[in-house]
Amino acid sequence: MILELENLTHRYGSESAVDGVSFGLESGELVALLGPSGCGKTTIVQAIAGHVRPTSGEVRLRGTAVTDDPPESRTVGLVFQQTTLFPHLTVDENVGYGLAAQGIDRERRADRVGEYLELVGLEERGEAYPAELSGGQQRRVELARALAPQPDVLILDEPLSGLDRALRERMRGEIARIQHETGVTTLCVTHDQEEAMALADRLVVMNDGSLEGVGTPRSLFESPPNPFVASFLGRSNALTGTVVDRGPPTIEVEGATVELDDASRTGSAGDELTCHVRPKDLSLASRGARNSGPSMTGTVTYVADVGRRFDVSLRLESGAELVVEHTGDPPAIGDDRPIVIDPTALTVFDGSSGNDEP
Numbered sequence: 001m002i003l004e005l006e007n008l009t010h011r012y013g014s015e016s017a018v019d020g021v022s023f024g025l026e027s028g029e030l031v032a033l034l035g036p037s038g039c040g041k042t043t044i045v046q047a048i049a050g051h052v053r054p055t056s057g058e059v060r061l062r063g064t065a066v067t068d069d070p071p072e073s074r075t076v077g078l079v080f081q082q083t084t085l086f087p088h089l090t091v092d093e094n095v096g097y098g099l100a101a102q103g104i105d106r107e108r109r110a111d112r113v114g115e116y117l118e119l120v121g122l123e124e125r126g127e128a129y130p131a132e133l134s135g136g137q138q139r140r141v142e143l144a145r146a147l148a149p150q151p152d153v154l155i156l157d158e159p160l161s162g163l164d165r166a167l168r169e170r171m172r173g174e175i176a177r178i179q180h181e182t183g184v185t186t187l188c189v190t191h192d193q194e195e196a197m198a199l200a201d202r203l204v205v206m207n208d209g210s211l212e213g214v215g216t217p218r219s220l221f222e223s224p225p226n227p228f229v230a231s232f233l234g235r236s237n238a239l240t241g242t243v244v245d246r247g248p249p250t251i252e253v254e255g256a257t258v259e260l261d262d263a264s265r266t267g268s269a270g271d272e273l274t275c276h277v278r279p280k281d282l283s284l285a286s287r288g289a290r291n292s293g294p295s296m297t298g299t300v301t302y303v304a305d306v307g308r309r310f311d312v313s314l315r316l317e318s319g320a321e322l323v324v325e326h327t328g329d330p331p332a333i334g335d336d337r338p339i340v341i342d343p344t345a346l347t348v349f350d351g352s353s354g355n356d357e358p
């Protein structure tokens with residue numbers, strides 16, 4: 001492991017910001033640390049960089065504990081959301097700044113600066129000052145500066161926030177390319193699940209100071225370990241169901257009787273469960289038609305035309321609301337329509353759908 005956090009806990013006064021978090025990064029991996037605002041991401045970054053001394057737990061770089069070491073002794077490169085380039089220094093001088101502190105002589109420094117500016121496609125702009133560059137170019141210089149000292153770990157803290165959508169998507173591709181070319185072990189901190197899923201080999205999902213899930217984007221999306229991850233990674237409808245029978249495992253959810261293909265998560269008859277189903281795994285049927293699977297009935301409350309499909313919102317008899325991705329003719333508002341569930345796409349958790357979801 002290049003970077004390991006073990007049982008990291010940090011409190012600000014009596015307030016717990018990070019609570020017993022453990023995870024590690026293998027050499028060359030790009031891991032996204034993902035969670036809503038205030039879940040403790042920045043505190044973790046600061047503990048890794050040495051700007052915060054955690055209340056308890058350990059930070060290790062290449063197997064060595066660095067928890068109490070000063071920031072400058074840690075081989076960690078940082079890129080933040082806000083630019084931290086020195087405005088009075090040229091691009092060359094900014095990128096070379098950390099190299100001088102490493103004791104690298106002038107000639108080797110110039111080579112290294114050239115090499116990393118070329119990596120980010122700015123070899124022609126070494127003489128420019130930050131204010132003469134576009135937002136995207138400034139971000140590239142930040143990357144070159146963080147990478148030039150060849151750190152063990154690169155940390156990108158919300159690197160694309162504040163950029164417009166088109167630039168964000170271009171920069172996302174650039175980060176992926178640069179990370180791939182250099183092979184630098186990278187932790188990318190973001191609250192944007194789409195960005196995290198697009199970039200990362202693995203995700204570390206946090207909520208309220210604790211880890212909620214660790215795994216590949218696909219495994220967490222398809223088999224979320226808990227309702228929080230199910231809701232946070234992509235859109236999901238949360239419905240309350242009741243166990244009807246254990247063999248074969250059958251639940252009743254909003255009037256639909258669904259036979260599950262996975263018995264592991266159902267309790268005893270009468271127990272309440274939370275069922276998550278994604279909008280793409282529900283379909284609208286016509287009234288009176290023979291349905292191809294178990295169905296609930298909902299009243300259409302809103303139809304959003306999102307281009308290749310409609311996102312149809314419906315209210316169920318219980319008052320619960322859900323969204324169905326629908327292609328074909330849009331339904332009319334006020335229509336009562338059967339909603340067919342794909343039983344294989346239902347993810348079931350113990351307990352009724354609570355309020356612990358984003």
Ligand code: ATP
Binds near residue numbers: 012016039042043
């Ligand atoms: P954001 O994306 O909004 O920056 P985050 O996931 O990075 O959020 P942190 O900034 O680590 O989360 O904050 C975690 C918790 O600790 C929050 O409840 C926050 O209010 C609190 N907190 C952060 N820094 C301090 C501080 N210096 N003093 C007191 N409380 C703090």
